[in-house]
Amino acid sequence: MDRSSYKLYHQHDHDSRRMLETYYSENPNMEFKEDTLTLPLEKMHKALAMGHIAGKLLIDISTGPLIHHLYTACEFFKDIILLRTNEKCILEILKWHKDRTGAFCWGHTTTHVTDLEGKSDQCEKKEMKLKSAIMHVMKFDPEADSLTDLIGVPQADCIITYGLLDMICKDQDDYKKKIGKILKLLKLGGHLILFGAINASYYTVGEHRFHMFTYDENFVKNALIAEGMTILQCEIIPRKSKSHLTDFDGTLFITACNEKVES
Template sequence: MDRSSYKLYHKHEPDSRTMLETYYSGDLDTALKDDTLTVPVEKMHNALAMGRMTGNIMIDISTGPLIHDLYPACEFFQEIILMRTNEQCIMEIMKWQNDRTGAFSWGHVAAHATNLEGKSDECEVKELKLKSAITHVVKFDPETETLTDLLGVTQADCIISYGFLDVVCKDQDDYKRNLRKILNLLKPRGHLILIGGTNATYYTVGDHRIHMLTYDEKFVRNALVAEGMSILVSRVFIYKEGILQVMHKLRQKVPLRGDASK
């Protein structure tokens, strides 16, 4: 299929509810649920449990109305700011956060996260804690030259980006430019958790094929090192459903100059 026929995520805005029900519902078969929910939440839990990442502010720059990876994060960061390009995504998140009728249920993820923490009887507590931790949901245009003016906060202690660069970047140069914009939101010696699909070309939402940038692990490593990042942990795993390879990377930003304490 001609790549020019693929939809662009941030321009064509694929239906958010269809995306959630297709890939993130509690009713998925085991293999797909492991790929999209179980394994990512476990990876996030394990990365945070290492104890390197804590602080006041986490910024989440991801695709879709996705919050599943934030259930472990709300135990480590006091404030979580979501940045999304899609108005539908923001509406879905706000419906869930404000307990509105028809909101998508993430209860199955809350149950999994609390099981990982050995607190299986605290699902409702976990749900409330995450809702309380999310203080802002900010809409932004990924083509904006700088993202720092959008947030009335200091730089983040940690940034998580789940699939964002994969779908908004037209080519590898575009990836590097957008990566730099994200890193400008990060404090010196802050951490970046970057999750993306290697060697992919598209994913489907309903009848639509959504563009994904094709790249490999070496390219991402080189792009991060070029921006002054030190790679602490790198993980690659293959989806059981064969949808795409997922690369889970934990990064630490190292100051390019000056004293780290400044």
């Protein structure tokens, strides 16, 4: 298929529930369990359990209505703000957050996280803690000149971005520009946690194929270093799934610290 025909995540209709059911559900036949659920949650748990990434405010700038990676994070940050580009994704998150009928069930991820923490009997408590920590779910425009213009969003102690840059960036220059805008929301000394898909060009939701920006590990590391970030951890988790719904090679997991010296 001609790549020019791929849809863009933040510009075209995106079926948020279909995305969740395809890539993040508890269905035993869901092919991406290790890639999107088990292994990323384990990386988050290990990184945060070390104790040096913590604080008052976490800003999560991720793709779709994803919240599963925040079950660990709510133990290390008092307040969480979610920024999303897509209104349908926001509505899907709010269904879950407000316990509305038809909300997507994240119980399978809650169970995995509490097992990692040795608190397998506290799934309900974990769910309540994350919901209590989420202060705002806000829409933002990734093409805006500055994300710091968002009303009521202070600089964060930590930013998590899970997959979003892969989906909204057109090329290397666009990636560098957008990661720079995101990092302006991060305090000096604050931390970034980044998940990405290595060497991907597309992912599929329903009958639609969506664009993904193709890059490698070194490109992302160099883009972060150019923004004054110090790389603390960088790892590629090899892909486990065999599906043709997407073509990534592996998951990139990076933690970094903002040590930029202002000129």
